[in-house]
Amino acid sequence: xxxxxxxxxxxxxxxxxxxxxxxxxxxxxxxxxxxxxxxxxxxxxxxxxxxxxxxxxxxxxxxxxxxxxxxxxxxxxxxxxxxxxxxxxxxxxxxxxxxxxxxxxxxxxxxxxxxxxxxxxxxxxxxxxxxxxxxxxxxxxxxxxxxxxxxxxxxxxxxxxxxxxxxxxxxxxxxxxxxxxxxxxxxxxxxxxxxxxxxxxxxxxxxxxxxxxxxx
Amino acid sequence: xxxxxxxxxxxxxxxxxxxxxxxxxxxxxxxxxxxxxxxxxxxxxxxxxxxxxxxxxxxxxxxxxxxxxxxxxxxxxxxxxxxxxxxxxxxxxxxxxxxxx
Numbered sequence: 618x619x620x621x622x623x624x625x626x627x628x629x630x631x632x633x634x635x636x637x638x639x640x641x642x643x644x645x646x647x648x649x650x651x652x653x654x655x656x657x658x659x660x661x662x663x664x665x666x667x668x669x670x671x672x673x674x675x676x677x678x679x680x681x682x683x684x685x686x687x688x689x690x691x692x693x694x695x696x697x698x699x700x701x702x703x704x705x706x707x708x709x710x711x712x713x714x715x716x717x718x719x720x721x722x723x724x725x726x727x728x729x730x731x732x733x734x735x736x737x738x739x740x741x742x743x744x745x746x747x748x749x750x751x752x753x754x755x756x757x758x759x760x761x762x763x764x765x766x767x768x769x770x771x772x773x774x775x776x777x778x779x780x781x782x783x784x785x786x787x788x789x790x791x792x793x794x795x796x797x798x799x800x801x802x803x804x805x806x807x808x809x810x811x812x813x814x815x816x817x818x819x820x821x822x823x824x825x826x827x828x829x830x831x832x833x
Numbered sequence: 834x835x836x837x838x839x840x841x842x843x844x845x846x847x848x849x850x851x852x853x854x855x856x857x858x859x860x861x862x863x864x865x866x867x868x869x870x871x872x873x874x875x876x877x878x879x880x881x882x883x884x885x886x887x888x889x890x891x892x893x894x895x896x897x898x899x900x901x902x903x904x905x906x907x908x909x910x911x912x913x914x915x916x917x918x919x920x921x922x923x924x925x926x927x928x929x930x931x932x933x934x
Contacts, residue, residue, distance in 0.1 A: 631916040638920065656836050663844035668886070673839050675891075683838035690843040694850050696878050701854025703871040708859045719855035720848060724882070728875045735868025774927030777902035780886040781923040784907050785916045787879040796876040803877035804884040811889045823881035827873035831866065 625726070625744020632725040632745070633752030635782045639667050640753045642770040642778075643674070644760020650678035654761035661757035665723065665750060667779065669693040672816060692817030699824050700727045707737040721746040728786045799830035898934060902927030 640661055647657035652674070664670055669690035676686040701719050704727065708715045721743045730742035760767070770776070791797050803823035810819035863871065887903050888894055906923030910916070 634917050635920045638924070652836055656840060660840045660843070663840065664847055666847055668882075669843060669847065673843050677835055677839050683835045683842060686839045687842035687846060690839075691846045691850065694847050696882075697847070697850050698853055699874060699878065701851055702858055703854070703874050705854045705858035706861060706863050706868075708855050710860075712856045712859065715855035715859040716852035719851045719853075722851050724879070728879065731872070731875050733872055735863065735871040772928065772931065774899065774902050774924035774929075774931065777899040777906065777923040777927040778920045780883050780899070780903045781906035781910075781920045782916070783879055783882045783886065784903065785910050785919060787876065787883055788907075788910050790876040790879060796873065799873050800876035800880035804880040807881035808884050808888060808894065811885060811894055812892050814892075816885070816889070816891060819885055820878060820881040824874060824877055827870050827877045830873050830877075831869045 619740055621738050621740035622744035625730070625738075625741035626747055627744075628729050628741070629726065629745030629748040632782070633748035635778060635785075636667070636749050637752040637756035637759075638775060638778050639782065640756030641760035642775040643667065643670055644757040644762075645764040645767045645770050646671075646760075647674055647757075648761050648764030650674060652761075654764070657761040657764075658754070658757050661753055664690070665753055666690070666694050666697075667753075668817075689816065692815055692821075695817055695821045696724075696824070697722050699821065700724075703727075703731075703735075704737050704739075704742070706735075707739050718743070723749055724783065725749065725786055728790065795830060799826050802826040802830065898930040899923075899927045901930045 644657045648654055660670055672693045673686040673690040676689050700722050704722065708718050718739065723746055726742045726745040729745055730737045732738060787800065791800060803826040806826055807819035807823040810822055887900055888896065902923040905926040906919040909919040909922055
């Protein structure tokens with residue numbers, strides 16, 4: 618195992634603990650919404666994307682059907698398309714291996730592996746996804762098993778964990794004035810679009826602020 | 834059955850989304866303007882995720898107890914406290930505000 622991979626594992630552990638709590642509330646909510654515990658656990662194992670899982674769950678629980686649920690999850694995950702494009706030049710293997718390596722993209726790993734000059738430390742990215750996957754999976758197992766007992770997870774304020782988690786990543790990215798400016802612009806664009814577009818789209822459109830930011 | 838379709842469909846779609854960039858664009862240099870955009874992408878995407886997860890519920894914009902909790906967590910992060918402490922504080926403050934409201 619190389620040094621960057623080990624550093625990634627170490628950096629991923631705090632995010633893994635926070636992710637454990639988020640997926641615990643996902644597991645509990647899924648079981649309360651009519652998922653079997655097995656379905657909740659399999660979903661976390663094969664999707665591993667919090668915002669998409671919550672979006673798909675809420676649509677199916679409201680009787681919206683599978684296809685709208687899949688599309689809503691896909692829109693939440695559309696940001697991974699931008700992240701994958703950004704990461705691509707830092708991956709040097711053949712196309713099939715690159716496609717597999719792309720599966721390691723989750724928000725914290727991608728943000729932490731970003732060197733700030735447009736390139737990524739790919740081994741660090743792979744490493745930091747490993748503990749996060751374990752945390753995400755095991756949190757769902759606990760939440761799904763205890764879902765009937767836990768009751769409303771909002772009572773414990775667990776819904777505040779998801780934004781705080783991303784705030785932690787964001788603060789680390791705001792070192793220079795230009796980052797702060799584009800972050801503020803991205804936030805404003807995203808909020809302005811919320812009432813008019815399906816969830817997920819505002820985040821993707823906000824990425825356009827990065828292009829505008831470069832022009833300045 | 835609907836739930837299994839949701840799980841299978843979302844898994845395949847997520848795999849395709851994550852694979853698209855690396856498969857199609859991998860291993861070649863981006864033009865220099867593009868690496869500039871890439872460098873600015875994390876603050877933008879993360880800021881958009883934070884505000885939409887705090888202030889929106891579906892297509893509605895609103896404020897609830899979690900805003901106070903996230904602000905408390907954010908203050909701790911700003912002062913350099915560990916992430917795990919910040920998320921636990923955010924949850925605890927949110928739970929407290931809800932219990933009092």
